[in-house]
Amino acid sequence: MSQPFDAPLSLGIMSSEIQPPATLGRRPRRGSGRVTLMDVAKVARVSAQTVSRVINSPDTVPAATVELVRSAIAQVGYVPNLLAGGLASGRSRLVAALVPAIGGPVFLQTIEALSQTLGRHGYQLMLGESGFDDADEAEVLQNLLSRRPDGIVLTRIVQSAAARAHLAASRVPVIETWDQTDDPVDMLIGFSHADAGSAVADYFCQRGFSHPALLTGDDPRAIRRGAAFETRLREHGLLAAGQGLPTVQVPAPAPLGSGRRGLADLLKAYPATDAVFCSTDMLALGVLIEAGERGLAVPRQLAVVGFGDLAFAADTAPGLTTVRIDGAGIGRLAAEWVIARVERRQIGPQSRDIGFELVRRGSA
Amino acid sequence: MSQPFDAPLSLGIMSSEIQPPATLGRRPRRGSGRVTLMDVAKVARVSAQTVSRVINSPDTVPAATVELVRSAIAQVGYVPNLLAGGLASGRSRLVAALVPAIGGPVFLQTIEALSQTLGRHGYQLMLGESGFDDADEAEVLQNLLSRRPDGIVLTRIVQSAAARAHLAASRVPVIETWDQTDDPVDMLIGFSHADAGSAVADYFCQRGFSHPALLTGDDPRAIRRGAAFETRLREHGLLAAGQGLPTVQVPAPAPLGSGRRGLADLLKAYPATDAVFCSTDMLALGVLIEAGERGLAVPRQLAVVGFGDLAFAADTAPGLTTVRIDGAGIGRLAAEWVIARVERRQIGPQSRDIGFELVRRGSA
DNA sequence: CTGAAAGCGCTAACAT
DNA sequence: ATGTTAGCGCTTTCAG
Numbered sequence: 051m052s053q054p055f056d057a058p059l060s061l062g063i064m065s066s067e068i069q070p071p072a073t074l075g076r077r078p079r080r081g082s083g084r085v086t087l088m089d090v091a092k093v094a095r096v097s098a099q100t101v102s103r104v105i106n107s108p109d110t111v112p113a114a115t116v117e118l119v120r121s122a123i124a125q126v127g128y129v130p131n132l133l134a135g136g137l138a139s140g141r142s143r144l145v146a147a148l149v150p151a152i153g154g155p156v157f158l159q160t161i162e163a164l165s166q167t168l169g170r171h172g173y174q175l176m177l178g179e180s181g182f183d184d185a186d187e188a189e190v191l192q193n194l195l196s197r198r199p200d201g202i203v204l205t206r207i208v209q210s211a212a213a214r215a216h217l218a219a220s221r222v223p224v225i226e227t228w229d230q231t232d233d234p235v236d237m238l239i240g241f242s243h244a245d246a247g248s249a250v251a252d253y254f255c256q257r258g259f260s261h262p263a264l265l266t267g268d269d270p271r272a273i274r275r276g277a278a279f280e281t282r283l284r285e286h287g288l289l290a291a292g293q294g295l296p297t298v299q300v301p302a303p304a305p306l307g308s309g310r311r312g313l314a315d316l317l318k319a320y321p322a323t324d325a326v327f328c329s330t331d332m333l334a335l336g337v338l339i340e341a342g343e344r345g346l347a348v349p350r351q352l353a354v355v356g357f358g359d360l361a362f363a364a365d366t367a368p369g370l371t372t373v374r375i376d377g378a379g380i381g382r383l384a385a386e387w388v389i390a391r392v393e394r395r396q397i398g399p400q401s402r403d404i405g406f407e408l409v410r411r412g413s414a
Numbered sequence: 415m416s417q418p419f420d421a422p423l424s425l426g427i428m429s430s431e432i433q434p435p436a437t438l439g440r441r442p443r444r445g446s447g448r449v450t451l452m453d454v455a456k457v458a459r460v461s462a463q464t465v466s467r468v469i470n471s472p473d474t475v476p477a478a479t480v481e482l483v484r485s486a487i488a489q490v491g492y493v494p495n496l497l498a499g500g501l502a503s504g505r506s507r508l509v510a511a512l513v514p515a516i517g518g519p520v521f522l523q524t525i526e527a528l529s530q531t532l533g534r535h536g537y538q539l540m541l542g543e544s545g546f547d548d549a550d551e552a553e554v555l556q557n558l559l560s561r562r563p564d565g566i567v568l569t570r571i572v573q574s575a576a577a578r579a580h581l582a583a584s585r586v587p588v589i590e591t592w593d594q595t596d597d598p599v600d601m602l603i604g605f606s607h608a609d610a611g612s613a614v615a616d617y618f619c620q621r622g623f624s625h626p627a628l629l630t631g632d633d634p635r636a637i638r639r640g641a642a643f644e645t646r647l648r649e650h651g652l653l654a655a656g657q658g659l660p661t662v663q664v665p666a667p668a669p670l671g672s673g674r675r676g677l678a679d680l681l682k683a684y685p686a687t688d689a690v691f692c693s694t695d696m697l698a699l700g701v702l703i704e705a706g707e708r709g710l711a712v713p714r715q716l717a718v719v720g721f722g723d724l725a726f727a728a729d730t731a732p733g734l735t736t737v738r739i740d741g742a743g744i745g746r747l748a749a750e751w752v753i754a755r756v757e758r759r760q761i762g763p764q765s766r767d768i769g770f771e772l773v774r775r776g777s778a
Numbered sequence: 779c780t781g782a783a784a785g786c787g788c789t790a791a792c793a794t
Numbered sequence: 795a796t797g798t799t800a801g802c803g804c805t806t807t808c809a810g
Contacts, residue, residue, distance in 0.1 A: 084585075086803055097781045102805060112779075127583055132560045133501045134803035137786050142497055144540075144561075152526040155519070162516040165543055169554075174561060176508075177541050179529055190533075196496045197508075197538060219491055221448075307729035332726070339731050342706065362696070365671035367703050450787055461797045466789060476795070498787035501802050 085128045094122035105130060136198065145388055146176045146199040148190065150206065150269070154303045155360055156330065156377070157205045160227065163381030164203060171389050173200065180206075188212040195220050201388030203381075206271075207231050223391040225384045228375075229271060230403060237387055238401040239380050243271045246373050246406050247278030250327045250355050253371075253408055255286040259325035259353055262288060263296035265312040265333055267304035272329035275357070279327055296320040304329060309336015310343075317344075324352060325414065331356035331363050334370055338413065353414035368412025375406050449492045458486035469494060500562065509752055510540045510563040512554065514570065514633070518667045520694065520722055520741070521569045524591065527745030528567060535753050537564065544570075552576040559584050565752030567745075570635075571595050587755040589748045592739075593635060594767060601751055602765040603744050607635045610737050610770050611642030614691045614719050617772055619650040623689035623717055626652060627660035629676040629697055631668035636693035639721070643691055660684040668693060673700015674707075681708075688716060689778065695720035695727050698734055702777065717778035732776025739770050 091098045096119060103111050104119040111119075122128075136142035145168050149157050165175040178194045180187050191213050194202060201223040208214050208226060217224050217235050224236035229243065254262045262283055266276045280295040289295060298315045300308040309328065313336070316323055328334035334356030338348060346352045348368055356363060359374035383402065455462045460483060467475050468483040475483075486492075500506035509532050513521050529539040542558045544551050555577050558566060565587040572578050572590060581588050581599050588600035593607065618626045626647055630640045644659040653659060662679045664672040673692065677700070680687055692698035698720030702712060710716045712732055720727060723738035747766065 084803095088803080098804080099781060099806095100779090103780090106805085110779080115779085129556060129580070129584065130560045131501075131562055131803055133497050133506055133562050134786090135805070137495075137497045137501055137788085138803075138805040140786075140805095152529055153522050158517050162543075165516055165541060169543070169557070172557075174557065175541055177529060177539055179526075179533065192493060193533075193536075193538065196494045198495055198497050216493070220493065305729070306726035310729055335726075336729065339729070343731050362670035362699075365669070365674055365700065365703070367707050448787095451789095452787080462788080463790095463798080464796060467796085470789085474795080479795080495787055498802090499789070501804085502787075502789040504789095504802075 084131075085126050086131070087128070089126050090119065090122045090128045093126055094119045140198075141392065142198045142200055143173050144176050144197055144199045145173050145385070146178060146194040146197065146202045148178045148180050148194065148202065148204045148206075150180055151303055152177065152179055155332065156358055157228070159377035160205060160381035160384075163378040164385050165381075167382050167385035168389075171385070173385075173389065188216060191216050195222065200392045201225070203227060203384045203388065208235055223388050225387055227380050227384060234401060236400070239383050239387075239404060240402075241375065241404055241406050243274045244278035246357070247275035247280075247327075248282040249406070249408050250275075250373065251279045251282035251286065251288075253355070253414070254283070254325050254327070254353070255288060257325075257353065257414065260288065261296075261320070261322040262325045262327065263298075263316050263320055263323045264329075265298050265300070265309065265316060265326050265337065266329035267302045267308075267333070268299050269302045269329075272357075275329065276327070296323060300333070304333045306332050306336040306339070309333040309338075310340040311336075313337045313340040325355075326352065327355050327357075329357055331358045331360040331370060331372055334372065334413070335362065335366055338366055338368075338370070349412065349414050355414045359409055363409075364411065366413070371411045371414035372409055373406050374409045376404055379404060448495075449490050450495070451492070453490050454483065454486045454492045457490055458483045505756060506562045506564055507537050508540050508561055508563045509537050509749070510542060510558040510561065510566045512542045512544050512558065512566065512568045512570075514544055515667055516541065516543055519696065519724055521592070523741035524569060524745035524748075527742040528749050529745075531746050531749035532753075535749070537749075537753065552580060555580050559586065564756045565589070567591060567748045567752065572599055587752050589751060591744050591748055598765060600764070603747050603751075603768060604766075605739065605768055605770050607638045608642035610721070611639035611644075611691075612646040613770070613772050614639075614737065615643045615646035615650065615652075617719070617778070618647070618689050618691070618717070619652060621689075621717065621778065624652065625660075625684070625686040626689045626691065627662075627680050627684055627687045628691050628693075629662050629664070629673065629680060629701065630691075630693035631666045631672075631697070632663050633666045633693075636668075636721075639693065640691070660687060664697070668697045670696050670700040670703070673697040673702075674704040675700075677701045677704040689719075690716065691719050691721075693721055695722045695724040695734060695736055698736065698777070699726065699730055702730055702732075702734070713776065713778050719778045723773055727773075728775065730777070735775045735778035736773055737770050738773045740768055743768060 087098050087101050090101045101119050104116050108116050132143060147161060147164060168175050176197060176199060178190050180190050187210050195216060199222060203225045205228050207229045214235055225239060226234050227239045229240045264276045264279060266272045283289045298312045300312055326337055328337055334354050337354050341348050341352050348354055356370050356372035359372045363370040363372050451462050451465050454465045465483050468480050472480050496507060511525060511528060532539050540561060540563060542554050544554050551574050559580060563586060567589045569592050571593045578599055589603060590598050591603045593604045628640045628643060630636045647653045662676045664676055690701055692701055698718050701718050705712050705716050712718055720734050720736035723736045727734040727736050
């Protein structure tokens with residue numbers, strides 16, 4: 051296994067290459083000095099083609115040749131250059147993913163599952179950050195596209211016309227995720243944020259809470275959940291005609307501290323509040339902690355519902371009732387769809403609603 | 415901005431190209447059908463080289479030409495192919511990062527800062543996952559290296575000889591981070607885990623706790639912190655001669671729930687425990703929650719110290735005393751060092767101890 | 779089953 | 795300031 055990879059190559063044969071046709075006494079261009087496919091070919095005394103075949107489709111080469119070439123590869127310490135391979139074949143084996151913020155815990159499971167599934171098939175993930183606003187969406191996309199990815203996975207619906215145009219022009223398989231739309235650029239894997247908001251409203255109604263409130267981050271999808279939540283509450287008669295939904299809005303990657311301060315603000319403005327829908331589990335955990343500090347009993351005096359069902363949600367005290375999204379499932383499926391497209395296998399269903407699930411635990 | 419990128423190209427000049435030298439009546443090879451540098455050159459009536467210069471070093475081209483070429487680029491909807499560019503120039507503008515697990519919150523800030531700093535300089539981050547054990551380290555590295563990154567950032571010290579050999583042979587700038595060693599592969603940005611463990615022991619001693627314990631994940635660095643913690647406690651006389659440190663060890667991406675169950679296990683085995691050093695903040699948060707459930711007053715009856723100073727640490731109740739690591743700083747610096755190397759600017763210091771800081775809050 | 783040639787789209791090195 | 799040529803390292807295409 052641990053060959054001395056930096057050993058001088060001492061190729062098995064002399065460089066009996068035909069000299070370049072001496073067009074004119076001109077221009078060199080030394081290579082990178084690294085081991086190439088040709089070096090392997092020389093040692094194995096086969097053509098570059100055969101080496102390429104051993105690497106990319108060993109089934110088409112007799113076992114003996116495969117063995118011969120493999121040992122030559124090990125001997126010279128060859129590492130394929132996928133930049134060159136990608137250029138020649140038109141398949142980079144690179145998949146781009148665009149997330150609002152790497153730091154946010156929400157898409158982490160999707161990214162992780164995506165990366166792992168891709169890796170298992172020989173593809174590599176390339177991560178790009180778009181920020182929460184749509185501003186540089188098109189620009190970041192261009193950067194990603196210039197790498198000629200074999201597919202691009204977005205954790206949002208593409209907004210700007212420019213970005214949509216770039217994507218369409220690139221002819222790269224595109225998967226929009228974590229949302230629904232009637233007009234996807236290409237493929238779609240997600241769920242309805244509006245339905246999720248409505249479901250929480252239904253639950254609050256069913257459990258008999260009379261003074262619901264909303265604590266939300268200011269990103270567009272959280273706001274859509276909140277809007278649907280409010281609408282449904284109104285339908286249930288939990289909101290009087292002229293009355294707005296008690297709401298506190300905090301900046302987007304909503305951390306625990308925003309949950310604590312958010313609850314404080316909420317209770318100051320609306321002391322009667324007896325149930326809060328938080329746009330992320332982190333926010334909800336902050337609310338749980340702040341409630342504890344204030345001696346408010348959860349869920350008796352204050353019910354709390356989160357969103358995401360992050361790893362910690364089951365272990366808070368009390369356990370967090372929350373909307374579970376199968377983030378890992380999204381990532382896995384996205385990887386499979388991209389690969390299926392690239393390898394010209396079935397196109398498969400172009401769109402999937404993976405739904406959500408209201409997980410009932412102690413907090414509501 | 416939003417040009418019709420898929421418009422037919424209708425190039426400004428006829429294809430008055432010299433026909434290929436007709437070696438023999440042979441072989442075509444249709445291109446990808448996409449817009450290339452040549453298409454832009456034809457429209458702008460300049461050479462490919464000039465277009466390349468406008469893109470890569472506009473300063474060396476007169477403003478008028480830049481303008482001309484830029485409008486041609488917009489007109490035909492050209493997106494550079496960095497696979498080809500990277501192959502030709504030997505600079506991929508790709509930087510690889512290897513993390514144990516994407517999902518873990520610990521390295522997130524490093525990855526985020528790395529990605530952002532790289533992006534600002536036109537580099538793209540490529541993420542690879544190594545897992546917590548050293549098993550496939552060499553293999554994952556090979557995959558990453560086959561993309562010919564301009565640099566590779568590791569959130570650990572490279573262990574296996576095979577991996578070290580691959581890295582050395584590749585001649586790629588390597589930055590090992592989040593640790594210290596006397597024998598780095600190349601560059602190093604980190605801190606001493608042993609010193610961090612000792613510092614917590616000193617703090618417990620200074621605050622007069624008499625029955626310290628350790629709750630740790632099973633990853634190697636957490637274990638090293640724990641070992642130094644124990645050693646220093648012993649030096650302080652807080653551990654009797656034959657007495658081992660009360661310890662509970664949990665599987666590596668230590669989640670909140672492990673903190674709760676870990677404390678329960680600890681108190682069952684060592685009821686006298688009055689101070690716990692947790693190997694991650696998540697674990698510590700779990701301990702805080704479990705202590706709350708048990709009616710244990712923190713820090714009076716139980717002191718808690720975490721590690722990482724994650725975003726939530728300041729807002730727990732009470733605030734979490736923890737060891738702060740400047741993860742974002744590591745990422746930023748790593749990006750700068752890689753870029754400096756690639757652009758042959760100063761090599762800069764090859765190694766940096768960024769230290770750590772014990773942040774005192776309410777929990778201890 | 780194996781090999782030779784051509785060329786993927788770009789940039790480095792020279793030439794003007 | 796701009797153009798010409800060769801070639802980065804690989805895979806496709808076609809021939810044997």
